Amino acid sequence: MFDSVEKVQQSLADQDFICDKKIATVVFLAAKLEKPVLVEGPAGVGKTELAKTVAAATGRNLIRLQCYEGLDEAKALYEWEYSKQLLYTQILKEKFTGLMDGASTIREAARRIGEEDSVFFSDNFIVARPLLQAITADEPTLLLVDEVDKSDPEFEAFLLEVLSDFQVTVPEIGTIVAKSRPLVFLTSNNAREMSDALKRRCLHLYIDYPTEELEVRILETKVPEAAKQLIEDLVGMMHRLRQLDLKKAPSISETLDWARALLALNASELNEDVVNQTFSVILKYEGDVRKAESELSKLLQKKQGEAAAQAATPSQTPSATAVKKGALH
C-alpha cells in the first residue's frame, strides 16, 4: 500500500493533509502490520480528517461508526428487521397453514415452524451497521470508530472482541469472518481514558497542536487565497492563545475558520477591528474571550511598533504597502 514513511507523507499531502513524520510513521506501520490505531488528542487537530484522508489515499471505502453514550451492539453491529420479518410472515401465511396441515399438537406445529427458522434469521432480514459492514465488505475498507471515548466502557469491551479477530457470531446465522482486514482508526478526545486492553491491541498516536511551521503549511494548503503575512500573523496569534489557560483552546479547525472569516471580510492583516469582529469564530467562551483580549492587544501593539519603525525608514517595505492597500478597501 505504502512503500515508505516518506511515501505516506507525500500521498497524504496529495490529499491536502499535511503531517509530520510521526503521524506518517504510525500510518505506515498500521498499514504494514494490519493493526488498529488509537488516535488521541485535543478536539480539532485532525484526528478524524487523518482517517478520512488515509481512506482516500489508499482508495479504501470509509465506513464510519460515530460513538455516543448509550451506543450498543444493535446500533454498531447489526439488528434484525422485525417489520420486514413480520411482513413476510403475513405474506407467507398460507404457506404456514400448509405447513401446519396434519400437525396434531401445538408442540408439533411449533416444531415444524422451528425448522423453518433459518428463513427468517438470514441475511435477508439483517440490517448491517458499520461494524458488520466493515467485516462483510468485498472491497478493502477503512473503519473509523470516531470519538470512542464517548461510548460506554461496556461498549469498549465489546469493540475489543471485534477488533481482536474481525469476526462476529450471529447466533442464528453463524460466524462471519472478514474477507479482508479493514484498516481501523479509533479516535478519542480523552473524555475518559481507554482501557489498557484496548490500548495494547492498538498502535498509539498522540496528535498535539501542530508546530507553527506545520500550521502555516496547513493553512497555505487549505486556504491558498490567504496572503502569506496574514497566515503568519494568524498562526503566531494562535500559538500565543494556546499558551493561555483557556477553557477551550482553539485548534486547527478554528485557525482555518478564522482565516476564512478574515478573507470573507477582505482583511489582509490582523488589526483590532477585524479581530474583535471575528473573535467568536475561535473562542467559544466568554471568559476565554476576556483572557485572550489582553494577549491580543499586546501582540497588536508590538506589531504596530514594528510597523512604525519600518515606516520611519525611507524605503517602504512591501508589508507597509500592503497595509496601505488594505486600508483602501
Add this chain to the structure above:
Amino acid sequence: MQKKILEFTNILRKSGIRVSTAESIDAFKALEVLSFDDREVFKDALRTTMVKRGEEVETYDQLFDLFWSGFYDNLRESFGEAANGLPPGMDLERLLQQITEALKNLKGDFGDLSELARALLTADLSMIEQLIRAAAEQAGTGRIENFLQVGFFSRRTLDQMDLDGAGGELRDLASRLEEAGLSAEEIQALRKLIEGLMEAARKSVRAYTERELQKQNHDYMEKFRRETLLEKSFYHLTEEEIRKMREVVERLAQKIKNIMSIRRRRLRKGKLDLRQTLRRNMPHGGVPFDLIFKHRKKDRPKLVILCDVSSSVANVSRFMLQFVYSLQEAFTKIRAFVFVAELGEVTRIFQEKDINEAIEEALEGGDVINVYTRSNFGYAFHYFWQNYLSAIDKRTTVLILGDARNNYNDPRAWCLRDIHNKAKNVVWLNPESPSAWGFGDSVMNKYVPYTDVADECRNLRQLTAVIDRLLL
C-alpha cells in the same frame, strides 16, 4: 538488535511503563518493515507500539535518548577525533588502502586480527558498540550503584574485551608493516592513529559505564517517586502532593471501572427471560423474534459514607470521597455525611457540583456543620441515629472514616450497634495503626465490636485495597 530491543523493553518496564509481551513483539515487527536509518522514525515506531499513555511519553523520551542515540554519537565523536589526528594530506581510507596492499605482500589480511583489533582499525563503530556492550554485560556493569564504581566497572569491561591485547596486535602490525616497507611517515601516522584509537576506546567504555549508572538512577528515582506516593502517609500532604495523589486516584478509579465493565460483560449473557421476552414481542403477535436474557448482575451496594473531616483525617476522607464518587455507577445509591462533632449530609453538593469542588466544599463542612470544633464521635453517631437511621437497610454498606479520637467524650457505642444491626456491613477505616487503638483518647476499641471490617488506612495503597474489596 533483537537483544538490544528486549533490553530496552526491560528498562521501560523497570521505569514503570507497562509493556506487554504482545507489544514488544509488535515493536519487533515494526522494525522488520522499517529502516533504522532515520532515528526519529525508529523512535516513533518503538513508541507507537509500546507506549500508550500520555504521561509515560516523557519518561520514554528520556530513556530512549539515554539508551539509543547517545552512546553511538559518543563513539562517533571519540573515534572521529582519533581519525582527525592524522597528519594533513593523509586520510584514514587511504592509509587503510595502503595497509591492505602491504598486508597482501605479507600474504596476510585483516582476517588475522582479532575482532576488536579489526573493528578499531577500520573504525567499525557498530561493531565496537556491540563488543563494548557484550563486555560490559560480562563485567556486570548493570549492577553499578554509585559513581565511585565507574572506574572499577570500566576496568573490568576493558579487561573483558581485552583492549590491551588488541592494542598489542595493532602495534605488532605496525612493526611488521614497517619491515614490509611502508614509509616512515606512514608508519608514524599509523602508530599515532593506533594510540588515538586505544584512547577513544577507553573513553567510550568509561562513557558507557557512566550511562549505565544514569540508567540505574533513572529507574530508581522513578520507582521511588511512584512508591512513595502510594506509601506516603496521608498526614501532612503538601498542595502539590495532594494534586498528584488526586491524579493517581483518578487513574486507579478508571482502572477499577474498566475491570468492572469487562467483568460485567462476561457475566452478562444469562438465562432466557420468558416474561420479558413475551412482553417485548407483543407487537409481533407474541411471536418471539426478540429474545431477552436475564442479566445476571452482581448486587450493587447501597453506600452510606460517614466522613470525619477534622484535620487529622481530612485526607483519608478526601481521597475516599473521590474514589466513591468516581465510581458512582458501581453503587445503587450513595449518601455522604460529614462530621466533626456535628453531623450533616452533603449528598446534594455532589449532585450539583464538579467532583473536586464538591470534595473541597464537603471538607469545609459544606454549610451544614461547623468544622472548627473538637471531635466528638459519640455526639455525631447519636445525631445520625436520631435523624438518619432510616437511611440504612439490609443492602446498605456503611463506610466510616475516622480516627476515633473522641476527646474523652462519651463514645455512645450503642448507636453504632443499632446501625450495625440494620446494615449489611459496617466498614471502618482508621488512619492510625491498630496498635494505637484504644489508647489515650482513642475509643476505637469500643466501636470495633460493631464493625464487620476495621482496617488501618494510612495511605493510597491501603485505600485502594479497601476499594477493591468493596467492589470486586
